[in-house]
Amino acid sequence: MLEGAELYFNVDHGYLEGLVRGCKASLLTQQDYINLVQCETLEDLKIHLQTTDYGNFLANHTNPLTVSKIDTEMRKRLCGEFEYFRNHSLEPLSTFLTYMTNEFPAQEVCTPCSQTLVTMFLRVQVNFHPVKRCSYMIDNVILLMNGALQKKSVKEILGKCHPLGRFTEMEAVNIAETPSDLFNAILIETPLAPFFQDCMSENALDELNIELLRNKLYKSYLEAFYKFCKNHGDVTAEVMCPILEFEADRRAFIITLNSFGTELSKEDRETLYPTFGKLYPEGLRLLAQAEDFDQMKNVADHYGVYKPLFEAVGGSGGKTLEDVFYEREVQMNVLAFNRQFHYGVFYAYVKLKEQEIRNIVWIAECISQRHRTKINSYIPIL
Amino acid sequence: MSGKDRIEIFPSRMAQTIMKARLKGAQTGRNLLKKKSDALTLRFRQILKKIIETKMLMGEVMREAAFSLAEAMFTAGDFSTTVIQNVNKAQVKIRAKKDNVAGVTLPVFEHYHEGTDSYELTGLARGGEQLAKLKRNYAKAVELLVELASLQTSFVTLDEAIKITNRRVNAIEHVIIPRIERTLAYIITELDEREREEFYRLKKIQEKKKILKEKSEKDLEQRRAAGEVLEPANLLAEEKDEDLLFE
Numbered sequence: 001m002l003e004g005a006e007l008y009f010n011v012d013h014g015y016l017e018g019l020v021r022g023c024k025a026s027l028l029t030q031q032d033y034i035n036l037v038q039c040e041t042l043e044d045l046k047i048h049l050q051t052t053d054y055g056n057f058l059a060n061h062t063n064p065l066t067v068s069k070i071d072t073e074m075r076k077r078l079c080g081e082f083e084y085f086r087n088h089s090l091e092p093l094s095t096f097l098t099y100m101t102n103e104f105p106a107q108e109v110c111t112p113c114s115q116t117l118v119t120m121f122l123r124v125q126v127n128f129h130p131v132k133r134c135s136y137m138i139d140n141v142i143l144l145m146n147g148a149l150q151k152k153s154v155k156e157i158l159g160k161c162h163p164l165g166r167f168t169e170m171e172a173v174n175i176a177e178t179p180s181d182l183f184n185a186i187l188i189e190t191p192l193a194p195f196f197q198d199c200m201s202e203n204a205l206d207e208l209n210i211e212l213l214r215n216k217l218y219k220s221y222l223e224a225f226y227k228f229c230k231n232h233g234d235v236t237a238e239v240m241c242p243i244l245e246f247e248a249d250r251r252a253f254i255i256t257l258n259s260f261g262t263e264l265s266k267e268d269r270e271t272l273y274p275t276f277g278k279l280y281p282e283g284l285r286l287l288a289q290a291e292d293f294d295q296m297k298n299v300a301d302h303y304g305v306y307k308p309l310f311e312a313v314g315g316s317g318g319k320t321l322e323d324v325f326y327e328r329e330v331q332m333n334v335l336a337f338n339r340q341f342h343y344g345v346f347y348a349y350v351k352l353k354e355q356e357i358r359n360i361v362w363i364a365e366c367i368s369q370r371h372r373t374k375i376n377s378y379i380p381i382l
Numbered sequence: 383m384s385g386k387d388r389i390e391i392f393p394s395r396m397a398q399t400i401m402k403a404r405l406k407g408a409q410t411g412r413n414l415l416k417k418k419s420d421a422l423t424l425r426f427r428q429i430l431k432k433i434i435e436t437k438m439l440m441g442e443v444m445r446e447a448a449f450s451l452a453e454a455m456f457t458a459g460d461f462s463t464t465v466i467q468n469v470n471k472a473q474v475k476i477r478a479k480k481d482n483v484a485g486v487t488l489p490v491f492e493h494y495h496e497g498t499d500s501y502e503l504t505g506l507a508r509g510g511e512q513l514a515k516l517k518r519n520y521a522k523a524v525e526l527l528v529e530l531a532s533l534q535t536s537f538v539t540l541d542e543a544i545k546i547t548n549r550r551v552n553a554i555e556h557v558i559i560p561r562i563e564r565t566l567a568y569i570i571t572e573l574d575e576r577e578r579e580e581f582y583r584l585k586k587i588q589e590k591k592k593i594l595k596e597k598s599e600k601d602l603e604q605r606r607a608a609g610e611v612l613e614p615a616n617l618l619a620e621e622k623d624e625d626l627l628f629e
Contacts (some may be wrong), residue, residue, distance in 0.1 A: 211503035218507065251507055258510030262502045272506075320511055322457050358456055365452035369445065374453070 009341040012090045017340070020349050023081060024337060026053035028356055029382045036363050037375055042067070045364055067364045074357045082350060092232060096343045099225045100350060138217050212264075215255065215272045222248055222274045232343075239336050239344035246332060248277035249306070250325045256287050256296055257321060278303055326379045330355055334381065352381055388564040393572035401566045408562060412554040419547040421484040426540045433533045440526050447519040454516045458509020465501065473497050474524055481536070486543040488536040493528045 009017075028036075032052055039045045042065045046058050057073050058065065086097045222244065229240040252273045259269050270288040273279075279287065279299075286299045300306040309324045329351065336348035359378035366375040391397050455461075474493050481488045505513040 211506050215507055254508055254510070255506055258506050259503075264503060264506075320457075322508060322511065326457075362452065362456045365449075365456075369449055369452065371445070371449045374449075 006341050013093050013343075016085055016088060016093065017345060020085065020345050021337065024345070024349050024352070027352060027381055028052055028360075030380055033359070033363075033378065033380060036360070039363075039367055042070070042364060042368055045070075045360075045367060049360075067361060067368055070364050071357070071361050074360065078350070078353050078357065081353075085346060093343055093346070095228070096232075096236075097346060099221075099228060100347060138214065138221060212268065212272070218251075219272055219274045222251075223276060226274075226276050235339055235342035236344060239339055239342050240347065243329075243332050243336065243344065243347070245277040246329065248274035249279045249283075250329070252277070252279055252284060252287055253296065253300070253306075254322065254325070256290055257293065260292060278305065323377070323379070326355070330379055330381055355379055356381060386564075388561055388568050391565060391569070393569040393576075395573070398566065398569045398573065401562060401569060405559065405562045405566065408554055408559050412551060412559070415547055415551045415554065418484045419544060419551055422486060422540055422544045422547060425483045426537070426544060429533055429537050429540065433530070433537060436526065436530050436533060440523075440530060443519070443523045443526055447516070447523045450512065450516045450519045454505075454509055454512035457512045458505045461504060461509075461513070464504060468500060470500075471497060473499065474521070476528060483540070486540065488539055489532070490536070491528050491532040493525060 032048070035048050036045060039048060046065060049058070050056055054074070054077070057077060058070065061069055061073075082097075082101075086094060089097055226241065226244045226248075229244065230237050255269060255272050266288050270284065273284045273287070275281070275284075283299055283303065287296065290296045290299060297310045300310045309328060310321070312324050313319055313321050333348035333351050336342075336344040359381075362378050363375060366372055389401075391401070473495060475496055476491045476493050479490045479492060481490045499517075501513075501517070504510075
């Protein structure tokens with residue numbers, strides 16, 4: 001879109017890009033991880049974290065220190081930083097950031113879909129156009145739908161929603177009593193509307209399993225995000241599109257792997273694959289026919305990028321496919337920082353920070369459960 | 383327990399037989415109860431050993447399961463609310479059966495699966511493998527828990543039963559049987575005494591009678607000598623009857 005983005009980028013987004021690069025510099029390094037791994041108790045861990053950029057974030061907590069407290073505090077920090085970015089951003093960066101929030105997993109809740117859910121979903125759609133925020137929202141919305149289905153109180157569910165997935169109409173979603181109510185009344189509430197339109201009609205949702213619903217939503221969200229990045233063009237497209245393509249392919253592989261032995265049929269499986277990425281369309285068709293891990297591996301062998309990944313699976317250290325994918329994702333995210341004047345840095349930063357939170361929580365769990373054999377299975381970032 | 387009492391009963395031969403029968407009954411009862419107590423104690427010790435084993439195993443399994451939860455959360459993110467909200471019916475259920483040990487009924491729990499796994503597709507997009515492992519680990523933990531519950535209830539029930547039985551055995555041995563024995567001894571002494579009394583009385587009466595007889599003999603002699611005593615007619619003596627005309 002913009003030719004010579006270097007000329008215009010800093011006008012609107014320079015401050016934020018500088019900020020995000022500063023934040024990235026404070027991610028934990030390999031040395032920090034080595035120190036953390038050597039801690040004996042959670043208190044030691046807290047002391048070590050004080051020397052990093054986390055500072056005294058656990059200072060207000062009384063004993064006993066639990067892993068969930070550490071988790072919540074770190075997440076709060078990340079949310080604070082992200083909100084700051086979002087609030088200070090201008091278009092089209094703010095659109096981009098809103099797309100991201102769709103991503104954060106809230107504590108998810110899904111029940112077998114029903115009319116109510118459909119309507120809630122549809123109701124929940126609309127409003128802003130899809131933004132980077134959506135994935136967290138997807139999860140929050142499913143949570144709310146479920147709550148309305150089970151007549152739970154709004155407050156209870158709101159408490160469980162991920163903070164980054166908040167949107168102002170959340171309370172309204174719960175008010176509707178009957179499905180048709182939901183459907184008719186609040187159809188205009190959230191930014192997720194387009195995604196719902198893609199994957200379902202009101203009646204079809206009755207039989208749908210909640211997990212399928214969630215995955216379908218995610219697929220249309222990914223596709224919308226990809227289109228947005230591509231349309232934006234310029235460096236952002238060059239950086240983000242490969243990352244998103246990898247995400248799509250990864251989802252295809254993992255869904256295939258996890259659906260072996262379940263009642264998910266091949267056709268259903270195929271509808272869950274995002275329609276972009278390296279595997280589209282021939283690879284996806286082959287994957288849909290795969291029946292076990294080896295067949296999947298054969299499909300991956302056709303693609304130069306994925307062949308070495310699959311070969312690393314099960315090697316020394318007992319890595320699973322998921323671990324291998326995580327590592328590759330982290331690699332790509334780190335590479336995003338090598339270029340300037342694009343929005344990918346924000347995406348990459350958030351992803352890396354999340355991975356760091358996961359790593360620290362993993363190490364903390366291993367320490368607190370005194371199960372140190374696998375303590376080194378975190379994903380190293382820098 | 384009072385030490386020196388006995389059953390209040392009128393001492394007689396029948397009472398003695400009754401008491402003997404009761405003593406026999408009490409002793410048989412005590413032996414049977416002792417056997418029951420021994421059988422219960424034997425079972426008790428077996429269960430105790432099994433409980434210790436199962437508890438150790440339980441510690442290991444729970445540790446493993448908690449760690450696999452951490453692994454699953456690392457890969458799949460936080461799926462706890464999904465799981466909690468999706469609960470409707472239990473998949474693993476328990477049946478209570480009865481087991482009989484020496485007359486004591488012990489409850490035994492056995493688990494069975496019902497329905498399909500409603501969480502089959504959870505973690506479809508990420509973490510499915512770890513979730514499957516997690517499900518397996520916790521299923522194992524639940525089975526162990528059910529077994530442990532069975533063992534512990536049996537333990538408690540058996541404990542009660544053993545205490546009661548032992549109390550009864552002791553009661554019979556130290557209270558009932560001595561009381562019966564004392565009663566029996568009392569009856570026997572009473573009977574003996576009565577016999578002696580009878581004997582003595584008989585003897586005394588005989589003496590008295592003898593003296594009386596001698597006295598009356600002497601009297602009779604004296605009177606016969608004085609000619610005052612008329613011999614009554616002896617119907618049996620052969621005599622000529624004057625009135626008879628012909629012989």
